[in-house]
Amino acid sequence: MKPKTGLWAAAGLAMxxxxxxxxxxxxxxxxxxxxxxxxxxxxxxSFDGHRETTFATVHATAPFYSVLIRxxxxxxxxxxxxxxxxxxxxxxxxxxxxxxxxxxRTDVKFHxxxxxxxKDVGDSWNRIVFPPAGTTSARxxxxxxxxxxxxxxxxxxxxxxxxxxxxxxPALADPFTYIYKKEILDKDPHWYEKNIMGSGPFKFASYDVxxxxxxxxxxDYYHKGQPYLDGFEAIFADKQSVRVEAVRGDRAAMEFxxxxxxxxxxxxxxxGSAVVVQDSDWNCGNIVTFNHKRKPFDxxxxxRALQLAVDQWHGAPALxxxxxxxxxxxxxxxxxxxxxxxxxxEQMAGYWPDIEKARAEARRLLKEAGQENLKFELTxxxxxxxxxxxxxxxxxxxxxxxxNVEQKVVPTGPWFQAMRGGTFDVVVxxxxxxxxxxxxxxxxxxxxxxxxESYGDYDDPxxxxxxxxxxxxxxxxxxRAAMRAYEIHTLDxxxxxxxxxxxxxxxxxxxxxxxxxxxxxxxxxxDLANIWLDK
Amino acid sequence: MYRYVxxxxxxxxxxxxxxxxxxxxxxxxxxxxVCVIRMGSGGAHVNEAAVEACRMKLGLHDPLPLQFGRxxxxxxxxxxxxxxxxxxxxxxxxxxxxxxxxxxxxMATLIAILLAIPLGTISALKENTWLDHIVRVLAIAxxxxxxxxxxxxxxxxxxxxxxxxxxxxxxxxxxxxxxxxDPLRNLSIVALPAITVxxxxxxxxxxxxxxxxxxxxxxxxxxxxxxxxxxEKIIINRHALKNALLPVVTLIGIEFAFLIGGLVVTEQxxxxxxxxxxxxxxxxxxxxxxxxxxxxxxxxxxxxxxxxVDVLYAWLDPRIRYS
Numbered sequence: 001m002k003p004k005t006g007l008w009a010a011a012g013l014a015m016x017x018x019x020x021x022x023x024x025x026x027x028x029x030x031x032x033x034x035x036x037x038x039x040x041x042x043x044x045x046s047f048d049g050h051r052e053t054t055f056a057t058v059h060a061t062a063p064f065y066s067v068l069i070r071x072x073x074x075x076x077x078x079x080x081x082x083x084x085x086x087x088x089x090x091x092x093x094x095x096x097x098x099x100x101x102x103x104x105r106t107d108v109k110f111h112x113x114x115x116x117x118x119k120d121v122g123d124s125w126n127r128i129v130f131p132p133a134g135t136t137s138a139r140x141x142x143x144x145x146x147x148x149x150x151x152x153x154x155x156x157x158x159x160x161x162x163x164x165x166x167x168x169x170p171a172l173a174d175p176f177t178y179i180y181k182k183e184i185l186d187k188d189p190h191w192y193e194k195n196i197m198g199s200g201p202f203k204f205a206s207y208d209v210x211x212x213x214x215x216x217x218x219x220d221y222y223h224k225g226q227p228y229l230d231g232f233e234a235i236f237a238d239k240q241s242v243r244v245e246a247v248r249g250d251r252a253a254m255e256f257x258x259x260x261x262x263x264x265x266x267x268x269x270x271x272g273s274a275v276v277v278q279d280s281d282w283n284c285g286n287i288v289t290f291n292h293k294r295k296p297f298d299x300x301x302x303x304r305a306l307q308l309a310v311d312q313w314h315g316a317p318a319l320x321x322x323x324x325x326x327x328x329x330x331x332x333x334x335x336x337x338x339x340x341x342x343x344x345x346e347q348m349a350g351y352w353p354d355i356e357k358a359r360a361e362a363r364r365l366l367k368e369a370g371q372e373n374l375k376f377e378l379t380x381x382x383x384x385x386x387x388x389x390x391x392x393x394x395x396x397x398x399x400x401x402x403x404n405v406e407q408k409v410v411p412t413g414p415w416f417q418a419m420r421g422g423t424f425d426v427v428v429x430x431x432x433x434x435x436x437x438x439x440x441x442x443x444x445x446x447x448x449x450x451x452x453e454s455y456g457d458y459d460d461p462x463x464x465x466x467x468x469x470x471x472x473x474x475x476x477x478x479x480r481a482a483m484r485a486y487e488i489h490t491l492d493x494x495x496x497x498x499x500x501x502x503x504x505x506x507x508x509x510x511x512x513x514x515x516x517x518x519x520x521x522x523x524x525x526x527d528l529a530n531i532w533l534d535k
Numbered sequence: 536m537y538r539y540v541x542x543x544x545x546x547x548x549x550x551x552x553x554x555x556x557x558x559x560x561x562x563x564x565x566x567x568x569v570c571v572i573r574m575g576s577g578g579a580h581v582n583e584a585a586v587e588a589c590r591m592k593l594g595l596h597d598p599l600p601l602q603f604g605r606x607x608x609x610x611x612x613x614x615x616x617x618x619x620x621x622x623x624x625x626x627x628x629x630x631x632x633x634x635x636x637x638x639x640x641x642m643a644t645l646i647a648i649l650l651a652i653p654l655g656t657i658s659a660l661k662e663n664t665w666l667d668h669i670v671r672v673l674a675i676a677x678x679x680x681x682x683x684x685x686x687x688x689x690x691x692x693x694x695x696x697x698x699x700x701x702x703x704x705x706x707x708x709x710x711x712x713x714x715x716x717d718p719l720r721n722l723s724i725v726a727l728p729a730i731t732v733x734x735x736x737x738x739x740x741x742x743x744x745x746x747x748x749x750x751x752x753x754x755x756x757x758x759x760x761x762x763x764x765x766x767e768k769i770i771i772n773r774h775a776l777k778n779a780l781l782p783v784v785t786l787i788g789i790e791f792a793f794l795i796g797g798l799v800v801t802e803q804x805x806x807x808x809x810x811x812x813x814x815x816x817x818x819x820x821x822x823x824x825x826x827x828x829x830x831x832x833x834x835x836x837x838x839x840x841x842x843x844v845d846v847l848y849a850w851l852d853p854r855i856r857y858s
Contacts (some may be wrong), residue, residue: 043815045573045620047668051585053574099706136585138574159604193622209631210808210816232802235710242709246806249694249706270694271704413567413821417577421566452583453575
């Protein structure tokens with residue numbers, strides 16, 4: 001009888017659990033309350049999304065603004081789906097994929113009460129893509145495919161491209177592309193650097209420099225019923241312990257960037273059911289870049305040996321316990337349809353499933369190159385998560401083939417300077433993007449003369465040719481094949497760099513925060529319109 | 536005295552210029568610049584044209600002597616510049632943070648004085664008794680414990696105690712409000728940092744008070760006072776303590792000046808938006824203008840505090856005369 005009783009008890013518990021979960025997932029959003037969250041930064045340099053690149057700007061100001069299109073707020077994990085924010089419906093491209101015509105909503109008002117029209121949308125986009133003299137747009141290079149932007153009437157914006165490309169829509173969904181009021185920009189193109197006035201779900205209430213920023217509900221918001229919150233307060237706190245204790249002590253409900261596994265475990269242990277965890281692969285990663293201008297890294301055998309020595313498949317799960325990294329991937333974010341499968345990865349150097357075989361080959365290559373006693377310096381950024389963890393792990397892996405590496409950890413400024421000036425042997429670089437846009441995101445592996453932030457300083461016409469072919473291909477199957485060819489050439493044939501396991505985003509929030517879903521980037525889904533508080 | 540003060544203030548000018556030159560050179564020895572950090576620290580694509588435009592705007596391409604000359608001239612005309620990071624006037628950036636640091640510094644100093652001088656004196660008077668041993672252990676523990684660690688531990692303690700007693704973890708607010716707008720909330724925010732900083736500060740002061748008192752108590756004039764039949768209270772307060780306080784006042788002055796810009800980790804642990812935190816941000820962001828201004832502020836505070844301490848000397852010891 002005993003086993004049967006246990007079975008019934010288990011079934012009963014399962015049923016209770018289902019009943020408990022079912023109503024929760026079907027819960028109707030509640031109105032009211034103020035969301036308090038932390039921004040793990042000191043303060044944004046300015047409020048101008050067009051100019052800035054830091055998440056501190058997006059986390060502080062995205063709730064005040066509208067964008068043309070975006071990742072779906074209810075399914076931000078999707079890497080291929082985009083939905084309208086200010087447009088009426090997602091357009092079908094015409095003219096062989098070279099023309100996108102957006103119809104703009106007519107019910108949108110700026111927070112000052114004036115009507116938002118296609119002229120505002122067109123003007124903001126023109127400033128992002130073709131910044132006038134004296135102004136800065138940080139993302140001009142994302143829109144090299146755009147030939148011109150036209151506003152034929154108050155309800156229409158037309159993007160004309162030089163060539164059809166799958167990179168365009170993801171680039172258009174960039175979360176920094178706030179729509180500003182044309183009239184204000186015409187008077188002062190720098191106005192938005194220090195002021196806030198948009199058409200988003202929240203109206204600006206106050207800003208205390210370096211301390212906090214507050215917003216209140218926009219009653220005229222065009223997505224009917226939203227936002228659910230009465231307001232929000234974002235508190236700047238760069239120290240992780242403060243943020244963790246703040247969530248534990250309920251001084252803040254969450255932070256949106258990501259905590260390391262140790263902080264998650266601590267919070268879950270201490271706060272129990274008062275917190276919930278969401279996690280996701282992150283469209284960010286560390287890349288090990290070899291300085292091709294320095295010997296012996298100009299020798300592909302040495303680069304390949306260093307790549308073969310790293311046991312990604314066993315290293316990633318071990319590292320994921322202490323650092324915010326997890327998934328092994330190639331040059332494309334693992335969640336994208338253009339990403340290599342495990343079987344495809346295993347064909348390339350650095351991903352061989354038999355690590356002993358790979359290390360034997362690495363030793364052979366080093367011997368052949370006359371570098372059996374190789375020693376070098378690994379330049380790394382003075383950031384714990386995950387840079388220093390990844391750097392230390394790599395050194396251990398290289399030691400297993402007899403390579404001795406000294407890690408030089410430097411602050412952000414000197415780290416950039418070392419990469420840009422080419423004053424390093426090998427560096428732990430980073431590639432951190434917002435919307436998953438494989439075509440643009442993989443530009444990092446191009447030669448420096450094509451892509452200035454490719455710090456390996458190599459010349460490789462073949463990789464440019466393969467990249468161009470992939471970029472201009474719009475058929476998904478053919479593009480995937482072209483991406484594979486580019487990836488194999490970059491990582492396997494030329495061993496230009498090592499892609500270390502992708503970062504892993506862990507968000508711990510108070511359990512009363514509902515409606516928010518994690519995305520593969522800490523830049524995305526930050527307008528807070530769909531968040532509500534169950535308390 | 537007036538002439539002395541003016542002379543000291545004038546002598547501060549070369550000190551300030553020296554400090555300015557030093558910080559100017561040191562900041563420019565750090566590789567990289569604010570524009571690159573600003574445009575690329577997120578790990579995303581760096582727009583080279585934007586970086587160059589930023590450098591041009593901030594005058595980073597100008598020859599160094601020209602930049603230094605401009606910096607000095609601006610200071611002489613009380614133009615402290617604009618933050619290279621935020622674009623806000625440096626006066627605004629510092630003005631927002633100074634009250635926080637000043638409040639912590641004043642409160643920590645008060646805590647230190649109230650703890651250190653009585654306990655240090657008692658410890659000296661009761662030398663080698665159990666009371667002396669307790670005070671010395673307290674003092675050594677205070678010196679050996681970093682205030683940031685004490686800060687974290689005190690926060691964890693508050694969270695744990697409230698969790699186990701009330702079932703809900705509580706911690707002080709983390710968004711600073713000024714004393715004048717909400718005194719109770721302000722005090723609940725600054726109490727813990729002031730106590731943790733004040734404790735370390737009092738430990739150092741306590742040991743100095745004790746040793747200075749012990750030295751003075753062995754002086755001939757104390758013996759003479761006792762031989763004259765003066766009551767012990769007057770001997771201690773009027774003759775011993777007043778003389779023993781000379782080095783203590785110097786220490787308090789130096790520590791106070793240090794607290795204005797030196798509470799880097801404590802401010803981070805308690806999320807206080809003060810000068811120390813701003814200092815770290817400015818250096819990390821390679822915001823030369825703001826870093827220079829902060830160094831000059833701290834130097835000026837040191838100069839003024841030293842002057843105040845020197846003037847206090849004359850009050851404490853009538854033999855000291857300034858002319």
